[in-house]
Amino acid sequence: MSGGVLQNGSIRRGFLSFRQLSALAVIVIFPASGMVSFKDVAFTLFSPVYVLFLSKVAFPVLDPSTDPRVFGQKINKFLSLYVPFTALIGLILPIGYIVEGILGGDKEGIKAAAAHFFLLCSQVFMEGLTFHAGFSIPIFAFVPVFYNSRRIFTIVDWLRAEMGKTVNAELSTSAARRVYFGRALAVASLLLWCFNLFGFLLPVFLPRAFKRYYGYKEKV
Template structure:
């Protein structure tokens, strides 16, 4: 969700062979076991996210999402395709993993916290609003869920496609996060200024009221940190670094092929002269 589908993946170690050519399965080291477990957790998390996306997209289409937020995913997709075609075309050659950023265990924990705060708890808040008949809560949190669902779905689609270069894939969470920050600000405005707690409210009503306020504020804090402390200073530069490194490698390979072809042509000419 903060670019998790594009940023996080378990590292793979090369196979080890003996001199006879028989492949030997090395005993996994402790850190490799930890990476495998973390990778399994992240894959399971993505499956859960995609299952929730289908559910969220259904009830988000019931008139609870403003027209601007409905149009935004289509505009973003068209813009990313244009970038991949004219500004940052893919080199067509990818070596190794498609992931841009290999995160540590602390970063994976950060992603899990973001998924909980940004997806699971808002979904529980919206469903609770349906159960309690709180239309105000449902309407204020649904646009955020809709945009996040579109982001998760798009990230999972383009993460394995070589059509999109690293900068284009990095722009995806950046654009969605910028838009969702403004949506979350509207959410905070609704629950902090437009919604009041009736006098002599019961404890459950008070808990629900402050849960909505705290959840909106938590999303604003998390995604503000995400864009200013991760996406812009770390994720985006890493994407451009990888893109231009691959570009330089491709040009170096082309020049090497040209030199080899020229040398072969020269040798053939010398043989004919002899």
């Protein structure tokens, strides 16, 4: 999740971070390379339009000085372990798998993984955009829920693609190892992002965002 700095009762948002700019580069490069379908590109283009619509109609900014971070500056122990683990499974390993596939000439074999990674980068960029542009807390929380819900379908497609690959005696040891690694990564990604949506975003993150937006005080 994006962060900000509170000074003198107001929040200083600054410019997009290096992470968001890197995500933007992926959003531009992947469709140009032919690794992303039109429907995924259309979903990404539709998301800022819908976010702007929600911000005007349903969740306008009530107080511009409000920090949109749901958990504040003090992150608890669970999140301090969960965020790096999510980055490893969701970002680091998939991009390594995709880059290795490109270098190995297996562009077709990584298309399913590339679709998921493209949407994840789109999510990272949109999270940074809603933070730095000063959208309300519900909008800031809506973006990961919106994208995570869509990405689960791309992960299922990715898992099907990996399971459809044949492992036989004709494959080299490295090629067979790559197939098994792709399958394990797709399974791990499905488990991770299903838990992220149904075990964290919906029951924990989103309710807290609405409580902060509508002014409810949490029980001590």
